[in-house]
Amino acid sequence: MTTTTLAVLVPLLPFLGTVAGLLLGRKAPGFVRPLAILPTLTALGLAVVVALRHGGDGPIDAATQLTPTGSVPIELALHLDGFAVLSAVLVGVVASCVQIYSTAYLREDPRYPSYAALVSLFTAAMLLVVYSGDLMVLLVGWEIMGICSYFLVGHYWETPEARAASLKAFLVTKLGDVPFLIGLFALAADAGSFRITTILGEVTAGGLDHPTVIALLLLAGVAGKSAQFPLHTWLPDAMAGPTPVSALIHAATMVAAGVYFVARLLPVFAASAAALVVLAVMAAVTMAGSALAALAQDDIKRVLAYSTIGQLGYMTGALAVGDRGAGAFHLLSHGAFKALLFLAAGVIIHAAGTNSLAAMSRMGGLKDRVPDAFWTMTVALLALAAIPPFSGFFSKESVLAAAEHTATGHSESAPATAGWIILVAGLVTALLTAAYATRLWLLAFRGQGPAAPDHGRQPLAMTSVLWVLAIPSLTFGLTYNLLPDWFDGHELTPTLTTSVLSTGLALVGGVVTYGAWRHTTAMAARPPLGAVAADPTAGPAETEATAIATHTPAYGSIAEAPDSADPGRLLLGPLHSVAANGFHLDALYTALFVRPTQAAARLVRFLDREVVDTYVRGAGNAANLLGVVVRKAQTGNVQTYLSALLAGSVVLAVAAVLVAAGA
Amino acid sequence: MTLAITAPLAASAPQGFLSPTGVEIAFVLVGIATLAAAIVTVTTKQLVHAALWLVVALGGLAVEYLLLTAEFIAWVQVLIYVGSVVVLLLFGLMLTKAPIGRSPDADSGNRWAALTVAAASAAALVWVVVDAFRTQWIDLDGAVQGSTEVTGSILFRHWVLPFEALSVLLLAALVGAIVLSRKNGDSEPAPDGTTQPSTADKEQR
């Protein structure tokens, strides 16, 4: 088979798996698990083959036009370059791990067949986005991901949190998608094609008339999908979905789609310096803000969610300084270790019976209960904090190096301003990242108190994938000297200055957090706090759903717990409560957008009911009144009727006579 | 205005309004009597009197037929109308227990509307008729138009089929009248309202 055929099969197989799963799910439950895992695994294998065949050479393009559209042609096109093939491998790895993990995690869930089918569909959509060489086809995958995300986040739809979160995720991402769609059309209108290769050729030739407008419109969609400020608010709430979904969608793939899209079309963005600066500011605000928020969260998954937002900020930052190689490098390494973090968090939540860090910090021996999760999560957290030689260190270094490169004016495409913004924000975030990673580790695994309830040994399907994902988290960074061949050819090797700076800051952050933790642990009287509501015998998914549903009643908020022993509280000081609530952005949006919209809706309703309806009712009443008047004539007296009839006849006859006589 | 009439027979006898013949005078006088009787018929407060005045009016019309030389129709008029129809009407009045003597509510509340409509149509009709026929005269001096012989001959020579159809119609009417007026007492009991006034009526009579 040719590489093109193989590449077509990669998104097609999970899609067929979805169809088969949905068709057979009810009739043949035994086939559901194979149908969920095998297509994804096969797709992974094919993606690896495609990547090997591609081998870092020039891009492979294939296109077929299904039907003429009359104006700008839409083609089924493949565009396989280094980004695409490697991203596809990442998607395949994470999706396979998630599918395997889910078989155990949702083993008692009655809705597992539809869940697995949706995850497969999601995988197919993401692979379509990755491989597509045509923006319209890419948009199809993009929107399918949006709707799948809606369904999967709302998997526990019995809980109000999940319902609200799924709606929020859908609406916020759609809010970004509308300008995104307009931007796509504008881009295609300017370039005369939806083909990425054609568009990039036009951009190189300077054929774009409105690069800034197009880039900003596209950025709105990217911000929605990749959870960048100011459209990031859906991602922390989306943690109400099952943990594997969080790992797949909200860590490794869907949020990566936005970054990937910018990487694909980077020349379009680079054509506008203003767009790059906006992207840089967006990335900087996202990184720093999300890192602060992550430090204050109590729900272990919300910590990871905010950390995802922050790491996506690094990626967009890399793109803002015009180095998509660094961005893609961080995308790949982050995808691996963040999926690992989420999946390990799922194991921990099951073992501890709670998702609250405050409750975990009052449990002893959690790390002995789940040694796999403990070790792999430690690896992943070290990668997240960018400690050498873990993968996160190299990828983050490549971003910071690119930023430094631009800031010192060595970049030809990006403005130096963007470089400085990213560099400063990246260094601050490195400190904060290490701080919250340390806090997470300390609170989760170094808790003291009565032992955690025994949930039995974690299933092999769940623990084995942790080790699979731990391998790239450990070693992927070492490929930094191979990757430039696959990407643009920019050097990804860490530079000495930024390495020393960021690693030093990360160590400082870790040590300070440790100190704060020692301080608070010694000082606080450790009052008992909250209770583990989940039944020890329950399955992982059920445990998690219970934990999410009981967090607000137990602690008063979905995001924070009144835990005086929390080092984050000491470190953040008065900022803690603000950060825990995501800087009150939701309240701000409510005041700025929701309330005016509702007021406008009320106004419209008032106008409709009181003003428009008055006319409608008036018309009805007038007809009624006329009817009443006319009804009076219906006396039932035949003589009256006859009188009227004859009078009319006389009048008509006289008129006829007069007309006939010509009077 | 003038309505153009193309009469097949341009009867242009040299009479005028101001020189009426004897027949005309008789016609007008009888006509006035007939009209007066008709007006009394529709205005009298005594229901039985109305039937009797109707006899006068119909009889007057029979005389008018004679004056128009329609002899056979005049006798038919007398026989059928004066003889049978009026008797039938009187029976009807009796069977519905119409009050004898003056009944103040013989006319309904529709009277003024009726008067208006009738006056308007009368004015319109008279105006049109007079305007149309003011120069037309009937020649009564020629061959007899309505003798029994003539009528019989045309009726059974030219109009025999409609005549036979008419007999079927009369038969149907006969059957219908019998069916309608037959008292099927067991079908439903008469409502109380019908019996009480009837006894009261009888006592009064």
Place this chain on the structure above:
Amino acid sequence: MHLAYPAVLAALLFCVGLYGVLARRNAILVLMSVELMLNAVNLNLVAFDVWLRDTLHAGQALTLFTIAIAAAEIGIGLAIVLMVYRNRGTSDVDKLRDTAEGHGPEAETTEAPAHTTEAAA
């Protein structure tokens, strides 16, 4: 004879009958008025037959038919009136208002006898 005399007489008779139909309350008197109208038509037919000197005498033949039909009509009409009287206890046409808006037949049957009693008294 001037044609206007019978024509005017017929018109006036017709209108008198019309007035009776519209103004009379008793159904039998209404029938009488209908007879007047029919006779007015008959007079017209006869007069025009004589005036036109029709060899077929269509006017007179039609008059005869009309008389016959009128006889049938009066028979049926009286039968109907009698039946109405039997069912309703009255033969006043302005009491028969079943087709009026908001009046049921039940209301009429209870109201009608009271009126007849009044009329009788």
